[in-house]
Amino acid sequence: xxxxxxxxxxxxxxxxxxxxxxxxxxxxxxxxxxxxxxxxxxxxxxxxxxxxxxxxxxxxxxxxxxxxxxxxxxxxxxxxxxxxxxxxxxxxxxxxxxxxxxxxxxxxxxxxxxxxxxxxxxxxxxxxxxxxxxxxxxxxxxxxxxxxxxxxxxxxxxxxxxxxxxxxxxxxxxxxxxxxxxxxxxxxxxxxxxxxxxxxxxxxxxxxxxxxxxxxxxxxxxxxxxxxxxxxxxxxxxxxxxxxxxxxxxxxxxxxxxxxxxxxxxxxxxxxxxxxxxxxxxxxxxxxxxxx
Amino acid sequence: xxxxxxxxxxxxxxxxxxxxxxxxxxxxxxxxxxxxxxxxxxxxxxxxxxxxxxxxxxxxxxxxxxxxxxxxxxxxxxxxxxxxxxxxxxxxxxxxxxxxxxxxxxxxxxxxxxxxxxxxxxxxxxxxxxxxxxxxxxxxxxxxxxxxxxxxxxxxxxxxxxxxxxxxxxxxxxxxxxxxxxxxxxxxxxxxxxxxxxxxxxxxxxxxxxxxxxxxxxxxxxxxxxxxxxxxxxxxxxxxxxxxxxxxxxxxxxxxxxxxxxxxxxxxxxxxxxxxxxxxxxxxxxxxxxxxxxxxxxxxxxxxxxxxxxxxxxxxxxxxxxxxxxxxxxxxxxxxxxxxxxxxxxxxxxxxxxxxxxxxxxxxxxxxxxxxxxxxxxxxxxxxxxxxxxxxxxxxxxxxxxxxxxxxxxxxxxxxxxxxxxxxxxxxxxxxxxxxxxxxxxxxxxxxxxxxxx
Numbered sequence: 001x002x003x004x005x006x007x008x009x010x011x012x013x014x015x016x017x018x019x020x021x022x023x024x025x026x027x028x029x030x031x032x033x034x035x036x037x038x039x040x041x042x043x044x045x046x047x048x049x050x051x052x053x054x055x056x057x058x059x060x061x062x063x064x065x066x067x068x069x070x071x072x073x074x075x076x077x078x079x080x081x082x083x084x085x086x087x088x089x090x091x092x093x094x095x096x097x098x099x100x101x102x103x104x105x106x107x108x109x110x111x112x113x114x115x116x117x118x119x120x121x122x123x124x125x126x127x128x129x130x131x132x133x134x135x136x137x138x139x140x141x142x143x144x145x146x147x148x149x150x151x152x153x154x155x156x157x158x159x160x161x162x163x164x165x166x167x168x169x170x171x172x173x174x175x176x177x178x179x180x181x182x183x184x185x186x187x188x189x190x191x192x193x194x195x196x197x198x199x200x201x202x203x204x205x206x207x208x209x210x211x212x213x214x215x216x217x218x219x220x221x222x223x224x225x226x227x228x229x230x231x232x233x234x235x236x237x238x239x240x241x242x243x244x245x246x247x248x249x250x251x252x253x254x255x256x257x258x259x260x261x262x263x264x265x266x267x268x269x270x271x272x273x274x275x276x277x278x279x280x281x282x283x284x285x286x287x288x289x290x291x292x
Numbered sequence: 293x294x295x296x297x298x299x300x301x302x303x304x305x306x307x308x309x310x311x312x313x314x315x316x317x318x319x320x321x322x323x324x325x326x327x328x329x330x331x332x333x334x335x336x337x338x339x340x341x342x343x344x345x346x347x348x349x350x351x352x353x354x355x356x357x358x359x360x361x362x363x364x365x366x367x368x369x370x371x372x373x374x375x376x377x378x379x380x381x382x383x384x385x386x387x388x389x390x391x392x393x394x395x396x397x398x399x400x401x402x403x404x405x406x407x408x409x410x411x412x413x414x415x416x417x418x419x420x421x422x423x424x425x426x427x428x429x430x431x432x433x434x435x436x437x438x439x440x441x442x443x444x445x446x447x448x449x450x451x452x453x454x455x456x457x458x459x460x461x462x463x464x465x466x467x468x469x470x471x472x473x474x475x476x477x478x479x480x481x482x483x484x485x486x487x488x489x490x491x492x493x494x495x496x497x498x499x500x501x502x503x504x505x506x507x508x509x510x511x512x513x514x515x516x517x518x519x520x521x522x523x524x525x526x527x528x529x530x531x532x533x534x535x536x537x538x539x540x541x542x543x544x545x546x547x548x549x550x551x552x553x554x555x556x557x558x559x560x561x562x563x564x565x566x567x568x569x570x571x572x573x574x575x576x577x578x579x580x581x582x583x584x585x586x587x588x589x590x591x592x593x594x595x596x597x598x599x600x601x602x603x604x605x606x607x608x609x610x611x612x613x614x615x616x617x618x619x620x621x622x623x624x625x626x627x628x629x630x631x632x633x634x635x636x637x638x639x640x641x642x643x644x645x646x647x648x649x650x651x652x653x654x655x656x657x658x659x660x661x662x663x664x665x666x667x668x669x670x671x672x673x674x675x676x677x678x679x680x681x682x683x684x685x686x687x688x689x690x691x692x693x694x695x696x697x698x699x700x701x702x703x704x705x706x707x708x709x710x711x712x713x714x715x716x717x718x719x720x721x722x723x724x725x726x727x728x729x730x731x732x733x734x735x736x737x738x739x740x741x742x743x744x745x746x
Contacts, residue, residue, distance in 0.1 A: 042406070127570040128581075147572070236515070238514065239716055240713060241717075255400075258706065
């Protein structure tokens, strides 16, 4: 009796999260696949139309524009915050005066909800009364500040800057944790062998930080693919779709235009792109687990 | 082990009590006249007598769910007040009132409607936007309320037609407002300007404002619907309201030369920098700021602009009819009508109808007209109490040959969305004719697909 219970109990406890996961995550996922093959306005029952949504997708200019924007986002995300975050981690890993304060300040943006960051930066970017333009005009650098969020060439980059501002602290913390786990004896040994600081960094620290770097990269990729909140709050993808990203375009198609099937097909494409990176991430995590 | 058990029991008890309190409905004491048969002994004989007695019974309040999009401060306050007035008057109902941000409400409505227990009463737009739900059997037939409340006689025929499909009424239109070009009286006076009535005069006013360092026209296009007003008016003034409505209903083509004429007029305004710079950075209400400070002269807006303006400048605010461009063309105006409906799957249709009857009453419409300055639909509302602005707005609409709702209300939402994208992209680069033609061709292909036209 006791043994039976012991065998049975773990499954019982597992059953609850598994059921929840099936109902709320796996189920809707498959339903989205199905929806992407239909024409559905959210009211009447979905009409099966095969791959028509996908055909349309590949001729949709806004879809490609959004995809390109996601790629721009991705490209900036796997470079700028990673380099900056690593640099900050290297600086703050030693006993700098006020080190705790700096760590906290850099991590602070991460604590704010995306929506709050978006709103605050929306005010900073305000073309007439915003802090940035007021300073630029006040210092006499420009006569009239640019419309950061209303200029088609600037809007996306203005948003990406906010996202980077937020991400740097996060990457820094990840690298700090990685640095703390490195045995200082390796560094001492390198020093004794006559390596200079750059060589220690390049040949000892960086390889040892490799597992962290992979995680940081994959997280950056996934974060850039699911970018939505900042765009939705700051520009809603405008002006004229110039700052639209896939998640935002999907949302507008689904809930503004009630083209659920079409939105679902965007979701599926986004999912497939993400899947590649998620697999890399999982593979990496599993490998690490096996090592220990 | 014992502690663990105690903990589990405690958890279960707490959970249960939570569920129970959630389910417990509010009650009221109601006096009911009850008929009972009593046996009385009269002169030794037992006789049955029917007696009527007043008894007090504890009755559950009927719950009514009401979702509203009145999320701007002033309408929201009025909305909450009305719900309270209803509950005070009819204590047997308990209204669960939720106010949802206007934009979010529009996005959530289909989810509300298809829920197994939808909100009973909801705010919505009269016309095409309601018609779509009626055609999909999502809105309850309320002809009996129209009949029972005498609305059939008390509401003007136009509003009745707006609420009817195949002779049955589905919608309750309660208030409407006009669109016009709002301007600051002091700014106009300072520069010796008169409200323009023709297009040439309008351009002249813009030019004078610009020369004097003012922004002639303010607008916020972060939410793109504000551009829809410009398209509506330019199209109605140049091509006439009939063409406009046919275009909205998918019967005319966006590739028509007449549509191009609209963009030509629009381009004139854009090329001359009459609109505020960086319009896309502002929401419609953020774009009010230069208007309030007097840096901007005019704003094409609905009368709800008043809800968001400080009281100090109310006396300095006036409006004029969107200038006439071609005197030979009939006058069309945008006058969107808002109202209420009952969800087809409403769980409490009786309570919902009682609430709707109240919302459509003279009492509530008078309250709204006084509090918000909207125009009521019920003919029983005393028009003499209207303020000067309401009188002027009423005259503006009375003088129109045709009344439209609004760009994104008159046509299907998905077409409107693509249309507004065209407006936005055109706005950004008005000189790019090739691109405009390409976009209009795309838009027209989509119009045909959505409306199933040839």
